[in-house]
Amino acid sequence: SQQGEEDPQALSIQEGENATMNCSYKTSINNLQWYRQNSGRGLVHLILIRSNEREKHSGRLRVTLDTSKKSSSLLITASRAADTASYFCATDARETSGSRLTFGEGTQLTVNP
């Protein structure tokens, strides 16, 4: 089954506004990570939250994790046009065969200047 389903699929906001993206997953995890992908580029790691953590901050990013609901959210405050990108959550469910990151379908964020 697919892990990490994000919503919304697309989000368009004005510069200065906050952007919130949500992610749901299905199985137990060790940690959940958020990545960013600019058009035509590779994925860049943003932030990691472990399964025993509930909230984490990094600059303008705030991530929450609710393991009882199997969901996470990524908040970008005071958005900038340069934040325009696709954002993916990825779950790390370490298995006996080795860890893997399972990605969601992503949220396309557009920040209008």
Added chain:
Amino acid sequence: DTAVSQTPKYLVTQMGNDKSIKCEQNLGHDTMYWYKQDSKKFLKIMFSYNNKELIINETVPNRFSPKSPDKAHLNLHINSLELGDSAVYFCASSSRSFPGSRAFFGQGTRLTVV
């Protein structure tokens, strides 16, 4: 001094051909991956190697054969290319010995099969 580098960045080829994509990481990581990103941007893991040993092999046609000559390299060879193989292929690496470590991705190889 790129962390994870893939070549080529673009690859256009005809159906039926055989092609390879190369990946190298200089981070000292022990685990490398291949992911496929389709036109809808969905990322799906294909293979994972740890210390040159295959540890994850998802349901991928056996036309796809990964090869890891050493811990720093993981190449992907594709035989008899089909139209449906068109996608962006990403190589990534991480440190399995460091629990919960992040993955570093290459810039991707956009494969177009015509």
